[in-house]
Amino acid sequence: MYTKALRTVYLRNYDCVKSTLAKFLRFQYPHEYEQPKIKTSFPGPEHQKALDNIQSYNPDGLYKYQRFVDLKKSKGNYFVDVDGNVILDLYQGYAKQPLGYNHDIFVNARHTDVYDRFVANRIDASALPSDDYADLLRQNLMPVAPSGMTQVHLNDGTSTQANESALTVAILKYSQEHKIQDVSHLTVMGFENGYHGNSIANISCSDPAINLQQVSIFEWPIAPFPKIQFPMAEFEHQNRAEEDRCLDQARKIIKLRRDTKRDVAAIIIEPISSYQNTMATPYFYRQLRKIAKEFHIPFIVDETRTGVGITGKMWGHEHWNLNDPADIVTFGGKAGISGFYTTLDYQIQVGDSTFNNDQSVDMVDLINFGLTWRYIQKKNLLSYVQDTSTFLKIELARVERERGIISNVKGYGTFLGFDVHNPTTALLMQKWFFRSGIQLLKCGPLSFGIRPSLLLGPKQAAHLRDNLMNYSPNFDKI
DSSP: OHHHHHHHHHHHHHHHHHHHHHTTSSOOOTTOOSSOBOOSOSSOHHHHHHHHHHHTTOOOGGGGGSOOEEEEEEEBTEEEETTOOEEEESSHHHHTOTTOBSOHHHHHHTTSHHHHHHHHSOOBTTTSOOTTHHHHHHHHTGGGOOTTOOEEEEOSSOHHHHHHHHHHHHHHHHHHHTTOSOGGGOEEEEETTOOOOSSHHHHHTSOGGGOTTOOOOOOOOEEOOOOOOSSGGGGHHHHHHHHHHHHHHHHHHHHHHHHTTOOEEEEEEOSSOTTTTOOOOHHHHHHHHHHHHHTTOOEEEEETTTTTTTTSSSSGGGGGOOSSOOSEEEEOGGGSSOEEEEOGGGOOEETTEEOOOOOSOBHHHHHHHHHHHHHHHHTTHHHHHHHHHHHHHHHHHHHHHHTOSOEEEEEETTEEEEEOSSHHHHHHHHHHHHHHTEEOEESSSSEEEEOOOTTOOHHHHHHHHHHHHTOOTTGGGO
16 A cells, blocks of 8 residues: 555656646657667567467467567557567557557556546446446546537447447437338448448448458448549549549439338448548538438448547548538547447437447446547647648658659548559568568558557658668568
């Protein structure tokens, strides 16, 4: 008890010193590694030991190609693998860590009373809520709710469950509003390049290309997504024509489905697609919102990957400047906790009671989300992300211009992507990044997705630029 009290005093003093320094420094993040550092080739001896150990229990072939991480030594934008290699992580735990590895706010929070209470009692708050559950929801979730959203529903922490639950609520809402008794014939309209999760329902409204295992899915429509030409400013008229074409197709699908009694009961779309990193102009999304409103179809924005600041705004769809807010906004990934926001209209009545979609709510994840967005506001990280975004776009455009090995740099904030010319180049480039100490993953046959923490600055981002400038397709022979 005495040791804990001393630690608490030390941490408070440490935080006080950092807060004072922060008044004079625009942004600071201590104790982070300076650059990637490769000590051993991959796989190293410690990796091989870890691989042998895990394959005794889980013979998944993917482990051969993944680094085993020493989480104690990892910090900020960098993780350290079991062989001591320091890796710049531009995918941050598959886009799930907004503040990087071992951030002080989470380390320090472990010794607070509220953390102690919920770590010691890992209850499912949806089944056994604490006496202050409503206060914790109001304090940690509602201050950053998207425009027009007054209700929140929580799930088990996975993006898949957040989207599936949102689809359920949307379909029930549509059936009640249109007085449809049999919901089995209702459908959800997704878009090409969309990826909303790994459940049957989510795969059914995602791009068919992500269904690698050929799982049997629902016969739901997938509308065409605009094939935008970049840079957008140079192809404004061509892009507008392409977006109008896709909007017309979406409208035709809705009408055809309604005529055949297989109504589109929900529309779901991402601000930037997870698969192939595609996006349209704000015009497209605003017009799509109008179509959903015209046909009284719930409009769902999937923010499970684009939410929590990575696009330079708290929610990616804020870039659209919607005149009429979405009906449902899902969240997960960087939020730590998952679920969806809605308007008050989406309290679904089933019989004499309100339909409750909350399940497996982890209170520690809820508290972590509150800590995250408060730190984002305190350090003005959204502005920091936009500065890093500007640097990345300029430098990636320079790589495209001088080396010609990438194209179509696109995205908002640091949720960026670029394409390469063919699948062979994509595989070679991924190996090059891997060997150079950069964790950057493909998000399509020809596409790479950048999904860093919000702490990524120009200094760290410059390592990506330098590695691209130095890339050689013959590096294996050097």
